Structures are given as structure tokens and as C-alpha cells.
Amino acid sequence: MLDFRDVTAIAGVGYTPFTKDSGASTLTLACRAVLAALEDAGLTADDVDGLATHRVGDSAPPALVGPALGLTDLAWHLDQFGGGSVSHAVVGQAALAVAAGMAETVVCYRAINARSEFRMGGTGRGVPASPEVQYQAPYGYVAPPQQYAMYARAHMLKYGTKAEHFGQLAVTQRANAAKNPRALMRTPITMDDYLASRWIAEPFRLLDCCLETDGACAVVVTTAERARSLRRPPVLISAAAWGGGTSHLSGPAADPTVTAAAALAPRLYAQAGLGPAEIDVAELYDCFTYSVIVQLEDYGFCAKGEGGPYVASGATALDGPLPVNTHGGFLSEGYVHGVNHIAEAVSQLRGDAGDRQVPGAEVALSTAQPGYILPATSALILRRS
Amino acid sequence: MPYRPEPDRDSREWWQRIATREFVVQRCDTCGTTRFPARAFCPACRTEAWHWQEVEPEGRVESWIVNHQAFMPGAREPYVVVMVRLAAVPGCLVYGNWDGERPPEAGERVRASYNRIDDTLTLVNWAPAAG
Numbered sequence: 215m216l217d218f219r220d221v222t223a224i225a226g227v228g229y230t231p232f233t234k235d236s237g238a239s240t241l242t243l244a245c246r247a248v249l250a251a252l253e254d255a256g257l258t259a260d261d262v263d264g265l266a267t268h269r270v271g272d273s274a275p276p277a278l279v280g281p282a283l284g285l286t287d288l289a290w291h292l293d294q295f296g297g298g299s300v301s302h303a304v305v306g307q308a309a310l311a312v313a314a315g316m317a318e319t320v321v322c323y324r325a326i327n328a329r330s331e332f333r334m335g336g337t338g339r340g341v342p343a344s345p346e347v348q349y350q351a352p353y354g355y356v357a358p359p360q361q362y363a364m365y366a367r368a369h370m371l372k373y374g375t376k377a378e379h380f381g382q383l384a385v386t387q388r389a390n391a392a393k394n395p396r397a398l399m400r401t402p403i404t405m406d407d408y409l410a411s412r413w414i415a416e417p418f419r420l421l422d423c424c425l426e427t428d429g430a431c432a433v434v435v436t437t438a439e440r441a442r443s444l445r446r447p448p449v450l451i452s453a454a455a456w457g458g459g460t461s462h463l464s465g466p467a468a469d470p471t472v473t474a475a476a477a478l479a480p481r482l483y484a485q486a487g488l489g490p491a492e493i494d495v496a497e498l499y500d501c502f503t504y505s506v507i508v509q510l511e512d513y514g515f516c517a518k519g520e521g522g523p524y525v526a527s528g529a530t531a532l533d534g535p536l537p538v539n540t541h542g543g544f545l546s547e548g549y550v551h552g553v554n555h556i557a558e559a560v561s562q563l564r565g566d567a568g569d570r571q572v573p574g575a576e577v578a579l580s581t582a583q584p585g586y587i588l589p590a591t592s593a594l595i596l597r598r599s
Numbered sequence: 600m601p602y603r604p605e606p607d608r609d610s611r612e613w614w615q616r617i618a619t620r621e622f623v624v625q626r627c628d629t630c631g632t633t634r635f636p637a638r639a640f641c642p643a644c645r646t647e648a649w650h651w652q653e654v655e656p657e658g659r660v661e662s663w664i665v666n667h668q669a670f671m672p673g674a675r676e677p678y679v680v681v682m683v684r685l686a687a688v689p690g691c692l693v694y695g696n697w698d699g700e701r702p703p704e705a706g707e708r709v710r711a712s713y714n715r716i717d718d719t720l721t722l723v724n725w726a727p728a729a730g
Contacts, residue, residue: 348604349636352722353696355680356602357670364682368662371705413677416665468690470661470682 219485220597222309223441223448226255226434227557232398232548235330236428241274244325245282247430251321255434256445259283264320264435266292266308268300268551272332273325290317296590297334298499298583301552303592306454308435318440323432324553330428334358358501361587363418366504368470370417372519377417379522380503381408383538384421384545386531387500391542393532393569398425399546422503424544431553433560438599448599449563452577453485456592459585471519474585476512478593483514486595488577490514493595495562495572496536497555497580500543506530509584510538513593537572555580556594563598602671603720610637612651618721620713622656624687625649633688654687656711657728660703661692681725683709698726 228250230236230243238246244267252258262285265276274282276291290311294300301324308320328334334357350356355364369375385405391397403421411420441448459474483489490513498509507521515536516524524530530538541547541558548554559578561567576598585591606614613636616623625634627641628648639647663681679697697703698712708728715721 345607345610346636348606348610350694351602351671352604353680353694353724354602354666354671354678355664355694359668360664360666360670360680363664364662364680367664368682371662413665413667415667418664470692 216310216313218310218313218454219487220450220452221313221438222435222451223438223599224305224433224451224556224560224596225436225441225444225448226251226253226257226446227560228252228254228432229396229554229557230430232396232427232429232550233329234398234428236327239274240272240325240327240430241278241282243327243428243430244274244279244323247323247325247432248279248283248321251323251432251434254446257319257434259285261319262321263288264290264308264311264317266294266304266320266322267324268294268296268304269324270295270297272327279323290320297588298501298552299585299588299590300456300582300592301499302454302556302580302582302594303456305433305435305451305556305594306456306592309451309454312435312437318436320435321432322435322553323430324551325430326549326551327428328426328549328551333426358587359418359423360415362502362504363415363422365470365508365586366502367417369504369508372471373522375507375522377409378405379507379525380422381405382525383500383503383506383530384408386525387539387543387545390532390540390570391546394541394547395568397542397547398427399542418502421545424501424549425546427548427550429548429550431550431557433553433556442599447564449560450597450599451594452487452597453482453595454592455482455485456590457481458590460589471508473508473512474589474591475509475581475593478591479513482593482595486597488595492577493536493579494575495540495559495578496538497540497543497559497578498538499552499555499581499583500539500545501549501583503545505584505586506538509581512584513579513581532570532572540567540570540572552582559594559596563596609639613637614720616651617713617723618719620721621653622711622723623651623653624685626652635685635688635691635693656723657686658683658693658709658725659686660705660707660709663697663703679703681709683725693723695722695724698724
């Protein structure tokens, strides 16, 4: 089997500003983020021999970004269909390509005008084509906040999870965002603010939902050996896993309070040779507050059903035993469909996260959408070199 | 209604039967596993032979939402969408609008109620089961 653990590294990260209206095409955003990540790594576009992205018909594929940046001889590229559940698989596949010697320097990016052009779910455009949609959309059930709210209530009914548990996540992550100059929303909020925010789909309020955002984010994947000679401290890719599980859409479904992440987590930890106790910081896909709670359980940070009380204990705050979404997450920093979570993990492990830095962070978990809506997920474990 | 379902080659007959208020699921001819939604293959034994089986249109409430935002053009609000575990297919969660005077309750028994849209389309909603 290919020797994979710590063989590749993330050598640079790049962002465009996160806004409500970028005023730019997704192609332009992608190019800006790719170049910013290369600049961070101390590389130029001439060093790139691979490009990778994921999208749902709402971004610029490598076949457009390559020519736009004058890359005439890419050795490897990946244009993965999928939303947030494959965001981390893209980086994992790039790492595999680099480890296998198919490419040396792959830039993984996501460019998205998710606020001004392409909102997720049914809002603002046609119903997505999927055979499952026929059993849901006729009932006015089509958008991710509705679907996640449905699962969140199932968790509340089964385990006694409370609105205040969701609220604690929103409040904690906003406090982190207040220390993040990049974040779209930086004004602190209280539990009262959370409870007073308007209903979207009960049990979800506005502050349970992430911020749809215009922006792009990119990371540079290369060999660990080469990364050590570049500008920034390399962050090693210790494990990358992706896969599928039981659909909660129309069946067969066993338990709607368990996600595909529960099946993936053991494989991920085994690859890295460590367990949840060794994770110093976690950037967990927070399309909604509840997605963090179910992942805390499914990645083994607490027992099934204990996610709410775990959050209420303060465990996920910056000064807690498991700081979660240190940048504010999708709820407060912005929504770049998974890649900004990976970039924040890199910042934490390089020690350049500024006021929100977790002291001594050495190992980070970053995750994709845990497998609701479509039964697929992906995750990375990253380690300071 | 905001969205008219587009049956596929697997599901067309299911919709036709529902339009006549015949509530069916698929039953595998090889291993007897019941399933929904309609698919060519049995997920338990991976064979293709099956038949429709009429079952009691019943289940239990596993969750619900109260929708307050118009995510689709023409959607009225607020409205309740309920997630039901189908009695005939224990692994299956199905959706529908709530047809009740009061909110749903966790685990309560529900029965399909048919919402006839026109000659060719009927939707399945869920109402509290009598008794």
C-alpha cells in the first residue's frame, strides 16, 4: 500500500475577501485565490502542475482556471461533482496524486458566489435534478436548512438536545469570529440574541444557519519534502478519508441522528495513527449549528447523544479542551464550502492565527458535511511538521 | 403547488397507483425485503425481480419542521413537513405535509391522507391515526 501518512503537506493558503457581493465571476475568484495561495507558499503559477476543485455547477472548473492562468501543461486535475461533503476529499485526492508522483504541486480551490448568484438548495434557482426530489419538493421540503432542521429535531427528541445547545455554538463561534479580521460577522452575540432570532424552519432560527457568502479559498498541496524548502512552515497531511453511508433522504435509513462520519472516523484515525484525544483543534463543517453537534459525537469527542451537553460545558470554546471552528466557521466567518475550514486548520498549526490562535496546536481535524442530504463525507487530519 | 414531481422510470407506476389511493411498496421476489422509494435493485440481495405490495399506509412520526421561509416560489407559510418511519419498510423515512389540527407528536402513529391535485397527481400527506 502507498505510504501516505505525512508524505504530503499543505504549503500555502489563499483567500479572496469574503463578501455579500463579490462583483467578480467565479472564474476570477478562483484565479485570485489560487494566486494568493501560491504567493503564501512562495511559489508562482509556473510551479503548478495540478488543479482540483469541487462544485455543483456553480464554480469554475480546472479546465477553465488552467487556461485563465496560462497553465498549458497540467499533469493532473480533478473536477469533482459535489457540495460540502466532498470538500475534503478533493484535498485528499490531490495528496494521493502527489504521493503517487502524478503531480508535484496541486492547488485545490473553491470559488463560489453563494450569496449574489447561486444560493444553495431551492432558493433562487430551479429544483436540483435528483430522483429523490420527487418525494420531497412537492411538500415544500427542498432546502438544506429544512433538511438539517428535520434531523436536528430528531436528535432533540431522541436525546433531549436543547435549543440552547445550538445557541451556545452560535455564540461561541461568533466570539471566535470577533477575533478574525476575515470574518463577515464580527459583532458578538448573546444567547438572548440567538433565541430572539427569527424562525427559518423550526427548530432552526436564523442564527442556526451559516452565512451564504461570495468568495474563494485555495490550498497548495505538495510533497512534505518540498514543502520544507518553501516560505511557510509545512502542515503535514496525516490522514485523508472519504466515503459514503446510509442515505437519510428516502431510505433505507436506520437512525437519522447518525451520519456517514461515524463510519468514516475510525478509518481516518487509523490512517493518522491517533484518536480523538490527540486532536488539538477541530474545524467542523458547520452549515448549521446541529451539524457540529452530531460530528462531535460521530468523530468520538463525546458519546452519542452527548453533543449538546458537551458544547454547553464550554468544551468547544477557544480556551476549552477542544476549540472548534476557531475562525468563526461558516456561521460567522463565511461559507466557502469546506475549504476555509482546511485553511483555518493550517493557520492554527502554523501558529499564525493571530488573536484566535490556540496555543501549542499540533494536530487538527477538519471535516466536510457529515453526510446528510447526500450520504457522503470526507475529512482530513493535519499535523504541524 | 410549487413543484410538480417528475416521476422517473423506476417510480412512474408508484405515482400512478398512489393516484388511485393504492399505497404500495416494492417487495423483493428473491429475499422478501420491502423497499421504498421505487428502485430496480434490491439493496439487500442485489437482484432485480420484485412486485408491488399494497400495505397499510401507516407509520410513526420521527421528526418534523415548521417552515417559516418561502424557499420555493409559491410556497405558503408557515407549514409543517413531517418525517415518518414507514411501518411497512422499517428502514425507510418518508416525507409529507402534516394534515392535523394540532402539531405532530414524537413517535405518534400516523396514516396517509391523500391530497388530490388533479386527475394524474395525488400527494401523500400524514394525519394522526384514528384510535
